[in-house]
Amino acid sequence: MHPKIIPVVMCEGAGIGLWPVSRDSMPKQFIPLFGRDSAFQRTAKLLSDATVFDRLIVIASAEHRFTVADQLQVIGVKAEIVVEPVCRGSAAAVAIAVELGLARDGAALVGVFAADHVVQDGRLFVETCARAAVVAAQDGIVTIGIPPAYPATRYGYIRPGSEITDGAHRVEAFVEASDAVQAARYLTDGYLWNSGNLIFNAATMRAELETFEADVMASAGEAVAKGGRDLGFLTLEPLAFAEVPKVSITAIMERTQKASVIAGQFGWSDVGCWSAVWELSEKGANGNVVEGRGYVFDGANNLLRSEDALLAVVGVDDIAVIATRDSILVVPKAMAGKVTDVVALLTANGEPEAGSHREIHRPWGKYLSIDLDTRHQVKRITVKPGGVLSLQKHYHRAEHWVVVRGTAEVTRDDETIIVHENESIYLPIGCVHRMANPGKIPLDIIEVQVGSYLGEDDIIRIEDIYKRC
Amino acid sequence: MHPKIIPVVMCEGAGIGLWPVSRDSMPKQFIPLFGRDSAFQRTAKLLSDATVFDRLIVIASAEHRFTVADQLQVIGVKAEIVVEPVCRGSAAAVAIAVELGLARDGAALVGVFAADHVVQDGRLFVETCARAAVVAAQDGIVTIGIPPAYPATRYGYIRPGSEITDGAHRVEAFVEASDAVQAARYLTDGYLWNSGNLIFNAATMRAELETFEADVMASAGEAVAKGGRDLGFLTLEPLAFAEVPKVSITAIMERTQKASVIAGQFGWSDVGCWSAVWELSEKGANGNVVEGRGYVFDGANNLLRSEDALLAVVGVDDIAVIATRDSILVVPKAMAGKVTDVVALLTANGEPEAGSHREIHRPWGKYLSIDLDTRHQVKRITVKPGGVLSLQKHYHRAEHWVVVRGTAEVTRDDETIIVHENESIYLPIGCVHRMANPGKIPLDIIEVQVGSYLGEDDIIRIEDIYKRC
Numbered sequence: 001m002h003p004k005i006i007p008v009v010m011c012e013g014a015g016i017g018l019w020p021v022s023r024d025s026m027p028k029q030f031i032p033l034f035g036r037d038s039a040f041q042r043t044a045k046l047l048s049d050a051t052v053f054d055r056l057i058v059i060a061s062a063e064h065r066f067t068v069a070d071q072l073q074v075i076g077v078k079a080e081i082v083v084e085p086v087c088r089g090s091a092a093a094v095a096i097a098v099e100l101g102l103a104r105d106g107a108a109l110v111g112v113f114a115a116d117h118v119v120q121d122g123r124l125f126v127e128t129c130a131r132a133a134v135v136a137a138q139d140g141i142v143t144i145g146i147p148p149a150y151p152a153t154r155y156g157y158i159r160p161g162s163e164i165t166d167g168a169h170r171v172e173a174f175v176e177a178s179d180a181v182q183a184a185r186y187l188t189d190g191y192l193w194n195s196g197n198l199i200f201n202a203a204t205m206r207a208e209l210e211t212f213e214a215d216v217m218a219s220a221g222e223a224v225a226k227g228g229r230d231l232g233f234l235t236l237e238p239l240a241f242a243e244v245p246k247v248s249i250t251a252i253m254e255r256t257q258k259a260s261v262i263a264g265q266f267g268w269s270d271v272g273c274w275s276a277v278w279e280l281s282e283k284g285a286n287g288n289v290v291e292g293r294g295y296v297f298d299g300a301n302n303l304l305r306s307e308d309a310l311l312a313v314v315g316v317d318d319i320a321v322i323a324t325r326d327s328i329l330v331v332p333k334a335m336a337g338k339v340t341d342v343v344a345l346l347t348a349n350g351e352p353e354a355g356s357h358r359e360i361h362r363p364w365g366k367y368l369s370i371d372l373d374t375r376h377q378v379k380r381i382t383v384k385p386g387g388v389l390s391l392q393k394h395y396h397r398a399e400h401w402v403v404v405r406g407t408a409e410v411t412r413d414d415e416t417i418i419v420h421e422n423e424s425i426y427l428p429i430g431c432v433h434r435m436a437n438p439g440k441i442p443l444d445i446i447e448v449q450v451g452s453y454l455g456e457d458d459i460i461r462i463e464d465i466y467k468r469c
Numbered sequence: 470m471h472p473k474i475i476p477v478v479m480c481e482g483a484g485i486g487l488w489p490v491s492r493d494s495m496p497k498q499f500i501p502l503f504g505r506d507s508a509f510q511r512t513a514k515l516l517s518d519a520t521v522f523d524r525l526i527v528i529a530s531a532e533h534r535f536t537v538a539d540q541l542q543v544i545g546v547k548a549e550i551v552v553e554p555v556c557r558g559s560a561a562a563v564a565i566a567v568e569l570g571l572a573r574d575g576a577a578l579v580g581v582f583a584a585d586h587v588v589q590d591g592r593l594f595v596e597t598c599a600r601a602a603v604v605a606a607q608d609g610i611v612t613i614g615i616p617p618a619y620p621a622t623r624y625g626y627i628r629p630g631s632e633i634t635d636g637a638h639r640v641e642a643f644v645e646a647s648d649a650v651q652a653a654r655y656l657t658d659g660y661l662w663n664s665g666n667l668i669f670n671a672a673t674m675r676a677e678l679e680t681f682e683a684d685v686m687a688s689a690g691e692a693v694a695k696g697g698r699d700l701g702f703l704t705l706e707p708l709a710f711a712e713v714p715k716v717s718i719t720a721i722m723e724r725t726q727k728a729s730v731i732a733g734q735f736g737w738s739d740v741g742c743w744s745a746v747w748e749l750s751e752k753g754a755n756g757n758v759v760e761g762r763g764y765v766f767d768g769a770n771n772l773l774r775s776e777d778a779l780l781a782v783v784g785v786d787d788i789a790v791i792a793t794r795d796s797i798l799v800v801p802k803a804m805a806g807k808v809t810d811v812v813a814l815l816t817a818n819g820e821p822e823a824g825s826h827r828e829i830h831r832p833w834g835k836y837l838s839i840d841l842d843t844r845h846q847v848k849r850i851t852v853k854p855g856g857v858l859s860l861q862k863h864y865h866r867a868e869h870w871v872v873v874r875g876t877a878e879v880t881r882d883d884e885t886i887i888v889h890e891n892e893s894i895y896l897p898i899g900c901v902h903r904m905a906n907p908g909k910i911p912l913d914i915i916e917v918q919v920g921s922y923l924g925e926d927d928i929i930r931i932e933d934i935y936k937r938c
Contacts, residue, residue, distance in 0.1 A: 020781075295818075297811050298804075310796040310822045312489075312811055315804035316788070321797070327779040328792055330799055335767075335784035342766050342781055349764075353779045371839045371849055371915070376873035378847060378915055380840055400871045400893050402917040404845035422919040424869050424893060446840070446847055446917045448871040450891040 004054040005111040005133050005199060006104060007047035008097040009079075011040060011060040011068060012087060013116050016343045017273040017336075020327035021305070024355040029116035030067050033277055037075065040068070040115040044077045046122050047113065052130045057100055058115075059084060059093050065233055066363040066466070082227075085238035088220075091247040094198070095209055095220035096236070101202035103224075109133050111199040112249075118280060120267030128264050132199040135168040140204040140258030142168060145192025146268045151183030154272070154337075156194035156250065158261050171259040174250060192263055195270075198249070208256045219243040230467060273336035274320040274329075278303040294321075303333065325368075327353040363466040364389050365442070377454045381445040383408070383437040390464035391434040397451030397458060399427040401435070406443035409436045432462060473523040474580040474602050474668060475573060476516035477566040478548075480509060480529040480537060481556060482585050485812045486742040486805075489796035490774070493824040498585035499536050502746055506544065509537070509584040513546045515591050516582065521599045526569055527584075528553060528562050534702055535832040535935070551696075554707035557689075560716040563667070564678055564689035565705070570671035572693075578602050580668040581718075587749060589736025601668040601731050604637040609673035609727035611637060614661025615737045620652030623741070623806075625663035625719065627730050640728040643719060661732055664739075667718070677725045688712040699936065742805035743789040743798075747772040763790075772802065794837075796822040832935040833858050834911070846923045850914040852877070852906040859933035860903040866920030866927060868896040870904070875912035878905045901931060 015028030022028035029040040037045070047053050056079035060068045065083050072079055082096060094112055101108035111129060119125045132142040145158045156176055160169035174194060177183035209217040219240050226237035253259055269276050278301070281289040287301035294304035294311035299319075304311050306323040313321055320336055322329040331339060346354035359368040364387030371378035383389065383406075391411065401408070401424060408419040411434040412427060419425050427433045429451065437443035461468060484497030491497035498509040506514070516522050525548035529537045534552050541548055551565060563581055570577035580598060588594045601611040614627045625645055629638035643663060646652035678686040688709050695706035722728055738745050747770070750758040756770035763773035763780035768788075773780050775792040782790055789805055791798040800808060815823035828837040833856030840847035852858070852875075860880065870877070871893040879886045879894055880903040888894050896902045898920065906912035930937060 020779075293820075295811075295815070297807070297814065306797070309792070309794075310489075310815070310820055312796070312798050312800075312815065314798070314800040314807055314811055316799060316801060319785070319799070321799050323778070323792075323797055325778075327781070328775070328790070328797060329781050329783070330785060330788070330790050331781075331783040332785060338766070338783055342764075342783055345766065346764070346779070346781065351762075351779055370847060373873075373913075376913070376915070378839060378849075380847075398891050400869075402869045402919070404842075404917065404919050422867050424895065424917075426893065444842075444845070446845070446915075448873065448893075448915045448917075450871070450873050 003107070003109050003133060003137055005052060005109050005129060006054040006057065006097075006101045008057045008059060008093075008100070008110060008112045009040070009043055009047065009115050010090065010093045010112060011058060011064060011115040012090070012093065013114065015116055015272075017340050018271070018277070019339055019343045020322060020324045020329055020353060023357055025357045025360065026067075027064070027116070028271065030064065030071060033271060034118070034281055038071060039118050039271065041071050041075050042118065043113060043115055044072060044079065045075055046119070046125055048077050049126045052126050052133070053111075054104070055080065057082060057097065059096060061087060067361055069232070081233050083233045083235040085236060085241055088241060088244040089246040090196070090249040091209070091213055091216045091252060092220050092241070092244040094205065094249045094252075095217050095244070096224055098202045098206045098209065098217075099221050099224040102206065106203065108202040109136055109199065110202045110205070111197070113197050114195075114270070116270060117195065117197070118269050118271050122266070124266040125264065128262060128266060129199060131166060132168070132262050135165060135260060135262065136199045136201055139164060139168075139260055141198060141200040141208070141253070141256060141260070143171065143253065143259060143261050144195055144197045144199070144264040145261040146195045146264055148183075148187050148191070148193050151177070151180050151187055152193065153177045153180060153183050157183075157186045157191040158194050159189075159191055160261050164260055168260045168262045171253075171261050174254045192261060194250070195264065195268055196249075204258055208252055208258060212252050212255050213245065213247055215243075215245050216247055273339060274303055274322060274331065275333040275336040278320065278333055301333070324357070326358045363387075363468075372454070375450065375452070377449040379447040379449070381435075381447055383435065383443040383445070385437055385440050385442065387443075388436040388465050389434055390459075390461040390466075390468065391432060392462060393430055393432045393460050394451070394458045395430065395460070396453035397449045398429045400448040400450070401425050401427070402446045402448075404444045404446055406437060406441050407439045408443055408445065409438045410434070472576070472578050472602065472606055474521060474578050474598060475523040475526065475566075475570045477526045477528060477562075477569070477579060477581045478509070478512055478516065478584050479559065479562045479581060480527060480533060480584040481559070481562065482583070484585055484741075486809050487740070487746070488808055488812045489791060489793045489798055489822060492826055494826045494829065495536075496533070496585070497740065499533065499540060502740060503587075503750055507540060508587050508740065510540050510544050511587065512582060512584055513541060513548065514544055515588070515594055516580075517546050518595045521595050521602070522580075523573070524549065526551060526566065528565060530556060536830055538701070550702050552702045552704040554705060554710055557710060557713040558715040559665070559718040560678070560682055560685045560721060561689050561710070561713045563674065563718045564686050564713070565693055567671045567675045567678065567686075568690050568693040571675065575672065577671040578605055578668065579671045579674070580666070582666050583664075583739070585739060586664065586666070587738050587740050591735070593735040594733065597731060597733050597735060598668060600635060601637070604634060604729055604731065605668045605670055608633060608637075608729055610667060610669040610677070610722075610725060610729070612640065612722065612728060612730050613664055613666045613668070613733040614730040615664045615733050617652075617656050617660070617662050620646070620649050620656055621662065622646045622649060622652050626652075626655045626660040627663050628658075628660055629730050633729055637729045637731045640722075640730050643723045661730060663719070664733065664737055665718070673727055677721055677727060681721050681724050682714065682716055684712075684714050685716055742808060743772055743791060743800065744802040744805040747789065747802055770802070793826070795827045832856075832937075841923070844919065844921070846918040848916040848918070850916055852904065852912040852914070854906055854909050854911065856912075857905040857934050858903055859928075859930040859935075859937065860901060861931060862899055862901045862929050863920070863927050864899065864929070865922035866918045867898045869917040869919070870894050870896070871915045871917075873913045873915055875906060875910050876908045877912055877914060878907045879903070
């Protein structure tokens with residue numbers, strides 16, 4: 001019997017390579033790219049195998065903590081959600097994992113996994129983790145290397161050394177491929193991709209962190225010790241956590257003598273760009289992949305994805321056409337890696353679509369701006385059962401709410417009013433108001449804002465059950 | 470002094486070659502493709518040159534009569550608008566032009582012009598018409614031929630014969646190019662494209678119609694004689710007009726002995742597909758043309774056009790990407806001619822975007838559906854100053870109207886209520902209601918419909934100032 005692994009999922013990545021679907025406001029790990037589950041949900045499900053894993057820990061940013069909670073609830077997976085007040089890099093996340101692991105068990109084995117990776121054979125993935133755990137229990141730190149599929153230059157490579165046991169090899173070096181020629185040589189020489197997924201003895205990792213990045217371990221430890229529980233989240237103490245130096249865990253892995261590597265044969269992708277999505281998707285006629293309302297006429301091996309609009313692609317091959325409600329990308333699959341540069345340019349040009357979605361997720365539900373002009377804005381607001389918006393007021397806008405589904409409980413200054421389906425309520429400028437869904441089904445509201453300034457920063461929060469004031 | 474031409478613009482074409490921008494609900498002649506004016510408006514302006522042309526006549530379908538009136542008003546051109554109750558082809562339109570011309574003057578010269586053609590040198594176009602008028606006054610019927618720019622197979626060709634006078638030649642034959650080889654031979658042999666624009670002596674044309682298509686002339690004449698004036702339109706009598714055989718004017722031109730041709734050197738296009746739009750547009754950097762919010766990264770000679778969404782096109786050349794609020798087309802410019810086939814397939818598949826726009830123009834203004842679900846729909850409605858919607862009721866929906874700009878006069882059963890900016894009104898299922906804009910600025914309303922059925926056919930019109938009941 002090998003010991004169970006305490007699995008820790010790191011949700012840090014932004015993944016703008018899948019723009020316009022993934023953006024800072026909704027990173028790729030939370031988006032369903034294949035079927036119904038997001039990469040995060042697929043990962044969480046795999047790490048729920050109770051024969052190999054202990055109870056799940058998820059490390060998320062403050063911005064995405066409610067998305068994490070929602071997505072876990074949908075798949076019925078329980079987890080401890082740890083909130084990072086700011087992003088401090090992967091070494092910090094590993095240090096937190098070490099602390100939380102040791103708090104459960106002094107001999108704990110911990111596994112840290114990326115939220116945005118996709119594996120094809122889940123059973124083999126779990127088996128590989130179990131094998132890695134046996135090695136980690138004996139020998140400290142095991143990284144899962146991936147047999148390279150092609151001479152990639154955007155991944156790091158691991159040079160495996162002598163075999164320790166059962167397919168685990170000592171790590172001789174972590175290296176980068178400076179170009180495709182070097183990468184091709186690495187392939188020939190049996191190097192592995194560094195997937196960044198680690199399984200380790202927590203005490204060993206703590207010792208290595210203390211040796212090589214003592215400040216990371218000390219400040220992260222203090223942030224955990226002083227952290228507090230709130231709304232079901234474990235929030236790290238912000239001041240201590242802000243002190244953690246921003247270091248990648250690779251910096252430790254390059255220096256430690258305790259690292260070994262096991263090859264993961266389960267089929268792996270970090271889904272870094274749209275060509276990877278096409279490769280991993282089930283193909284339709286002529287190799288085309290169509291998500292949403294799309295037609296290909298006279299074309300092969302295309303990826304079409306549309307949230308809303310009807311998409312007609314004529315006479316092109318090997319192209320990705322990705323349409324969200326507010327943005328459209330057209331790129332040959334072979335150039336899909338350039339999308340990160342494109343997003344950087346859009347950001348530099350101040351295009352809001354570079355980073356923000358029109359549909360915004362909030363702890364109480366979500367809203368979508370459906371019409372915007374100089375003097376009015378219309379939003380479709382969905383409030384989860386039990387959801388409560390902050391008690392708020394505005395200096396520049398009045399609001400009209402029409403309930404189109406469900407029942408709203410509206411606070412307006414001193415009144416509390418139940419607003420039913422097909423009823424409306426008016427909220428004059430300056431009134432203190434709040435909306436809640438006391439019912440059992442989602443509440444859908446059409447909100448019409450009228451005023452001289454309609455920015456989100458004219459929401460003056462007075463009280464908030466989600467502690468966002 | 471030559472006699473003035475009575476110019477008649479025919480607005481029949483649908484022009485789905487420019488889908489998704491042009492559709493049955495808004496044909497290409499009414500859409501601004503270059504600058505601010507539509508092709509119809511450009512044509513109407515050219516035909517307003519009072520030194521050459523008499524007062525304009527426009528022949529339009531019932532569906533688009535208000536669009537015609539609106540677009541003329543915007544450019545300040547006065548015209549007689551003739552409404553065809555049904556579409557009966559170009560011979561019918563010419564017969565109507567003959568009748569209206571002769572009603573003005575027994576020796577009238579009439580010019581019939583397509584609404585969706587674009588000419589590059591407007592002054593030369595007018596001069597050419599003036600020259601054609603002199604010939605027509607002497608010799609009957611003059612067609613304006615276009616020196617071919619390339620061996621097109623989708624236009625008819627004219628074989629010019631001996632010169633009559635001043636660059637006008639007898640027409641030897643109207644022919645079709647069966648393939649590109651034949652078309653190339655036509656180019657070498659000095660044939661001209663048949664642009665379908667004619668200038669003729671009305672009495673001569675009437676005689677030719679009576680000789681070759683007597684039923685067309687008789688029924689069209691009766692439809693004009695029995696037609697009525699209403700709301701400023703001349704509407705043809707529907708029963709008589711429905712009797713007109715559907716014939717192309719080319720069928721008369723092929724048989725008459727009175728036809729001559731003048732070459733139009735003014736630069737002509739029927740803007741049949743997106744590659745023509747690119748060719749006629751002013752190019753930006755690397756030959757790219759961008760209308761709306763669009764970026765090209767690493768690509769040349771593309772046409773980007775977006776109504777609303779941000780468009781990012783990466784690493785492609787010579788492609789058209791056209792995005793409306795509800796549809797997106799991606800097609801290499803060289804294959805843009807295929808778009809008509811694509812629209813036919815979308816139509817066969819029952820896709821509503823094949824024929825209808827999300828923004829719908831009405832005599833009183835326009836509306837745009839901004840949100841639609843199973844139990845609710847949200848529309849943004851704009852009512853022109855003085856505009857009045859029909860008095861109506863619904864069996865399946867209640868409506869909430871929020872005025873976001875202007876002032877509404879609302880009739881609700883027995884009440885008349887003035888609704889100001891930032892006020893709302895509720896219209897229960899079954900109530901008889903009407904909205905009007907009594908003010909001086911456009912009225913903008915957000916309409917929230919709630920109900921079990923939201924189709925347009927649940928608008929029961931009781932009274933309509935635009936006679937649409």
